[in-house]
Amino acid sequence: MLYLNDPLLLKQQLFINRKWVDGDSEKSISVQNPATGIEICKVASATKEDVVFSIECAQDALQTWRATTAKQRAELLKNWYHLIIENIDDLTSILTVEQGKPLAEAKAEILYGASYIEWFAEEAKRMYGDIIPSNKSSQRLLTIKQPIGVVAAITPWNFPNAMITRKAAPALAAGCSIIVKPSETTPLSALALAELAQRAGIPKGVFSVVIGVDSKEIGKELTDNPLVKKLSFTGSTKVGKILIKQCADTVKKVSMELGGNAPFIVFEDADIDQAVKGAIASKFRNAGQTCVCANRFLVHSSVYQAFTTKFVEATKKLVMGNGIEAKVSIGPLITAAAVQDVHAKVTYAAENGAKILLGGSPSQLGANFYPPTILSDVTPDMRVFKEEIFGPVAPIIAFDTEQQALELANATEAGLASYLYTQNYSRIWRFSERLENGIVGINEGVISTEVAPFGGIKQSGNGREGSKYGMDDYTEIKYLCMGGLV
Numbered sequence: 001m002l003y004l005n006d007p008l009l010l011k012q013q014l015f016i017n018r019k020w021v022d023g024d025s026e027k028s029i030s031v032q033n034p035a036t037g038i039e040i041c042k043v044a045s046a047t048k049e050d051v052v053f054s055i056e057c058a059q060d061a062l063q064t065w066r067a068t069t070a071k072q073r074a075e076l077l078k079n080w081y082h083l084i085i086e087n088i089d090d091l092t093s094i095l096t097v098e099q100g101k102p103l104a105e106a107k108a109e110i111l112y113g114a115s116y117i118e119w120f121a122e123e124a125k126r127m128y129g130d131i132i133p134s135n136k137s138s139q140r141l142l143t144i145k146q147p148i149g150v151v152a153a154i155t156p157w158n159f160p161n162a163m164i165t166r167k168a169a170p171a172l173a174a175g176c177s178i179i180v181k182p183s184e185t186t187p188l189s190a191l192a193l194a195e196l197a198q199r200a201g202i203p204k205g206v207f208s209v210v211i212g213v214d215s216k217e218i219g220k221e222l223t224d225n226p227l228v229k230k231l232s233f234t235g236s237t238k239v240g241k242i243l244i245k246q247c248a249d250t251v252k253k254v255s256m257e258l259g260g261n262a263p264f265i266v267f268e269d270a271d272i273d274q275a276v277k278g279a280i281a282s283k284f285r286n287a288g289q290t291c292v293c294a295n296r297f298l299v300h301s302s303v304y305q306a307f308t309t310k311f312v313e314a315t316k317k318l319v320m321g322n323g324i325e326a327k328v329s330i331g332p333l334i335t336a337a338a339v340q341d342v343h344a345k346v347t348y349a350a351e352n353g354a355k356i357l358l359g360g361s362p363s364q365l366g367a368n369f370y371p372p373t374i375l376s377d378v379t380p381d382m383r384v385f386k387e388e389i390f391g392p393v394a395p396i397i398a399f400d401t402e403q404q405a406l407e408l409a410n411a412t413e414a415g416l417a418s419y420l421y422t423q424n425y426s427r428i429w430r431f432s433e434r435l436e437n438g439i440v441g442i443n444e445g446v447i448s449t450e451v452a453p454f455g456g457i458k459q460s461g462n463g464r465e466g467s468k469y470g471m472d473d474y475t476e477i478k479y480l481c482m483g484g485l486v
């Protein structure tokens with residue numbers, strides 16, 4: 001049962017042009033609680049015409065929106081931010097029931113998501129250009145930054161709130177209009193954000209939300225339509241590659257936050273307790289379903305036993321269950337299929353010589369639950385090493401030299417986050433500079449913040465979200481060459 005202080009935050013329609021609309025009369029989306037399998041409610045499913053209309057409305061709205069002052073846009077974003085904070089308890093409950101993460105984590109996500117709106121409300125006012133010293137005395141050269149135009153955002157189920165605000169806030173701050181297509185698995189947080197955007201006074205057409213049973217069809221329209229100038233996507237590498245190809249015909253600018261395969265490296269001089277604390281935070285947040293979760297633990301052989309023993313002990317303290325219960329620290333996976341996929345990777349490792357130190361078999365709690373699992377004696381040919389696990393499984397592999405650790409860490413096409421634990425500051429610099437990742441946590445397992453750039457290299461994608469760089473993805477630089485000066 002979902003109890004809300006403000007029941008109007010539970011929306012079941014699409015939000016287009018500042019109106020709530022019904023979508024396809026023949027179809028709807030059943031939103032289920034992953035902890036219980038019980039349906040929370042049904043949500044409307046967009047037709048292709050709804051998507052086209054949302055794009056046309058965004059294009060109409062753009063002309064007025066881009067002409068507003070940065071201060072005006074900042075005020076509206078701040079209104080939105082304050083409404084989110086005022087309604088945080090309801091937004092937290094909605095997020096936990098549709099996504100499964102424990103209440104404390106859901107609340108942290110709402111705060112984290114809101115922090116991007118606050119940050120970009122401030123950054124809107126700092127969209128500076130340059131004056132460039134010219135080679136000719138008759139010229140003055142300058143640049144201005146302008147909004148790129150209509151933006152489409154496609155977001156995943158693992159952060160149903162924050163992945164939207166991370167894209168919508170910089171887009172709106174820059175003067176773009178945006179259409180968000182959240183995951184059909186977790187649409188309720190997106191629709192609650194839309195309700196609050198409406199209350200905040202964000203004008204019609206500037207922020208719309210479309211959802212549908214057929215994400216491919218919606219994605220095709222968002223990528224094919226020439227009115228859309230930019231696509232920002234967070235999700236799997238597989239779908240990201242499809243979307244990049246689809247954007248090629250209209251040469252859209254793309255930002256991609258794709259899968260990771262984060263190495264977590266513990267050197268012989270690491271503070272082991274600090275490393276264990278970081279490992280728990282990085283590995284088990286959202287039951288291992290984040291793209292920056294530690295995916296492979298590389299531990300120096302001289303501290304392998306000490307680290308592993310303490311890590312197992314600390315992991316045993318996690319309480320798995322329905323995230324709505326206060327004592328729970330790890331929730332379900334998103335679907336039973338996800339559990340089967342994670343279990344297949346664990347089984348493959350065990351059959352090929354890995355030892356299961358903790359967990360390792362599906363839980364009695366229900367089809368969507370998989371217990372925190374730790375594997376030792378892992379080798380680089382195992383799926384848990386090569387693939388993103390997206391579940392609460394920690395594979396541990398030993399190394400003897402720094403060079404070996406570096407080669408293992410970089411032996412993947414993914415390049416999002418990495419973590420290293422050492423007290424040697426020369427090594428920190430040397431190693432961090434050679435790691436092929438967009439983000440390096442140094443003696444720190446929690447790296448996400450709105451003030452720093454989040455993003456990957458290699459096949460983990462491109463673009464950066466948050467920080468002073470975060471608006472670059474939503475702006476074009478225009479160069480003005482003024483000549484004929486005497």
Ligand code: ADP
Binds near residue numbers: 184236
């Ligand atoms: P995840 O494993 O996180 O679900 P996906 O990449 O499958 O990752 O999904 C992320 C987002 O992409 C979701 O909103 C989903 O509906 C959407 N999506 C999935 N397939 C497509 C597609 N072919 N075209 C457009 N969007 C898609």
